[in-house]
Amino acid sequence: MAAFFDMGGYGGFVWPAYAIVAFVMVGLWTMSRRFQRTSSDELAALNPRTRRRQQEPNDET
Amino acid sequence: MIHRFANPTRFVRLADVIQPWAAGMTFLFFVTGLYFGLFASPADYQQGETVRIMYIHVPAAWMALFCYTAMAAACGTALIWKHPLADLAARATAPIGACFTLLALVTGSLWGQPMWGTWWVWDARLTSVLILFFLYLGYMALNNAFDDAERGFKASAILALVGFVNVPIIKFSVDWWNTLHQPASVLKAGGPAIHASMLTPLILMALAFKAYYLWVLLIRMRGEINAMKVRALRMRQVQQADMADKVAAGKVG
Numbered sequence: 421m422a423a424f425f426d427m428g429g430y431g432g433f434v435w436p437a438y439a440i441v442a443f444v445m446v447g448l449w450t451m452s453r454r455f456q457r458t459s460s461d462e463l464a465a466l467n468p469r470t471r472r473r474q475q476e477p478n479d480e481t
Numbered sequence: 482m483i484h485r486f487a488n489p490t491r492f493v494r495l496a497d498v499i500q501p502w503a504a505g506m507t508f509l510f511f512v513t514g515l516y517f518g519l520f521a522s523p524a525d526y527q528q529g530e531t532v533r534i535m536y537i538h539v540p541a542a543w544m545a546l547f548c549y550t551a552m553a554a555a556c557g558t559a560l561i562w563k564h565p566l567a568d569l570a571a572r573a574t575a576p577i578g579a580c581f582t583l584l585a586l587v588t589g590s591l592w593g594q595p596m597w598g599t600w601w602v603w604d605a606r607l608t609s610v611l612i613l614f615f616l617y618l619g620y621m622a623l624n625n626a627f628d629d630a631e632r633g634f635k636a637s638a639i640l641a642l643v644g645f646v647n648v649p650i651i652k653f654s655v656d657w658w659n660t661l662h663q664p665a666s667v668l669k670a671g672g673p674a675i676h677a678s679m680l681t682p683l684i685l686m687a688l689a690f691k692a693y694y695l696w697v698l699l700i701r702m703r704g705e706i707n708a709m710k711v712r713a714l715r716m717r718q719v720q721q722a723d724m725a726d727k728v729a730a731g732k733v734g
Binding site for chain 2 (some may be wrong): 427428429430431433434437438440441444445448449452453455456459460462463464466467
């Protein structure tokens, strides 16, 4: 087990390489999902078909 | 034919079908690829265990070039045929490609230090990949630099197409110049020069990266479609408010 993590003495290079790949790929996926969600919420709030009909005066400028 | 898939609604329906498959493929290929890459493959007789960095470095570098090619193709499609989803596909690809390029550079550096004795050299391959990274960043910056989204799309599409000249330069840099980077050993005339025990994890990881790209691309494109609709609705609201103002002014005056 220790030999596996040691990677023949190169563990200090192999594992950081795998760690940064995992970090960046999970991070990009998470950010992309968040982007999809926020944009979908924004659209639902604007879309007259999905927006709950509110009889408020239209005072947006 | 090309306009059959131009309809965002049809695209979202298609994405609904593909997305779970892309996710499943990503996990499947990552699990098998990591198993072969970390456990079931031998150390290299020269590189030792650092050869395992190749199983992430090479797929990342392939995807860096693949994403740029896809982005440039989408930009060309957008400029020539005005395909409404092409701009969004290019915009969605750019950050993914930038991430792959960054990973290729960093993992290459982590391999270079023990094997070459240096983190970085200004040789043709490394420098041209660094330029690729800046091209991605430049594309994204220019894309967002205009208040009018359409103008940003157009300006950045031209940048992406001009920058495409860098892709063959990267590919052939190891043949054209004397570089520290080794020449191609998989995609070359006469077949791959790698033993099957090492080719297996490499191909599996390459497929994992490709499936991941497809998965994240679909997620980002749906986000971009939403954002496009939000822009259109906001624009209509402003126009309606303008019209209402004019009507009111007409009545008063």
